[in-house]
Amino acid sequence: MKKISLLLCTLILVFSCSSDNEDDSGNNENGTNDLVGTWVLTDLRVDSTTDNDDLDFAKEIIGFLQGIDCDLIIFTFNADGTAVSDSKADFLSINVGVGGLDIPCPTESTTESTTWSLEGNQLTFINEDMEEETITIAFEDGNILIIPGESIDENNYAGADAVFTKQ
Incomplete structure (x- = not known):
């Protein structure tokens, strides 16, 4: 359980639509960065x-919450290089009973702000320690943002990708 909380909390801190006319830098031909917009954690x-x-x-937890229309983590990347994360992960209450898992959607959330830049597939942001951090991201099908687990923590999250869907 501790590792799950750590994964979700780490995702909160990782302030982290493509089109056919996109260049390799993640920008479309109009110069608008494809990362700009609102992204919701939809899968692991x-x-x-x-x-x-x-x-x-x-x-399973992320899937369950998506099934009840509960957005656990939301990132909003603004064109001015600012970003906001809204996360309910710190307020999760997981109950296991006779009927299986019961995870009510938290009503509280934590909001954090940062700045960001994107060079190719390298997302740079200011982390919780006020240090610049760079991670590797990928885009799929114009509306999917992938953050590899290795970019979050290579020892604990190798073999997993956090999947965010553009709203």
């Missing part, structure tokens, strides 16, 4: 060769 992809119960459980 776990590599089928990874045997990690904590990652599998985290994936």
Whole structure:
């Protein structure tokens, strides 16, 4: 459970629509960065060769919350280079009973702001320690943002990708 909380909290701190006319820098021909917009955590992809119960459980939690229309983590990247994260992860209450998992959607959230820049697939932002940090991201199908687990924590999240969908 501690690893799951750490994963979700880490995702909060990682202030982290493509089109056919996109260049390799993540910008479309109008110079508008494809990262600009609102992104919601919708899935945790776990590599089928990874045997990690904590990652599998985290994936189940995210799937359950998506099924009840509960957005756990939302990133908003603004064109002016600012970003805001809104996360309910710190307020999760996971109950296991006879009927299985019961995870009510938290009503409280934590909001944090930062600045960001994107060079190719390298997202740079100011982390919680007020230090510049760079992670590798990827875009899929114009509305999917992928943050590899290795970019979050190579020791604990290898074999998983955090999947955000553009709203």
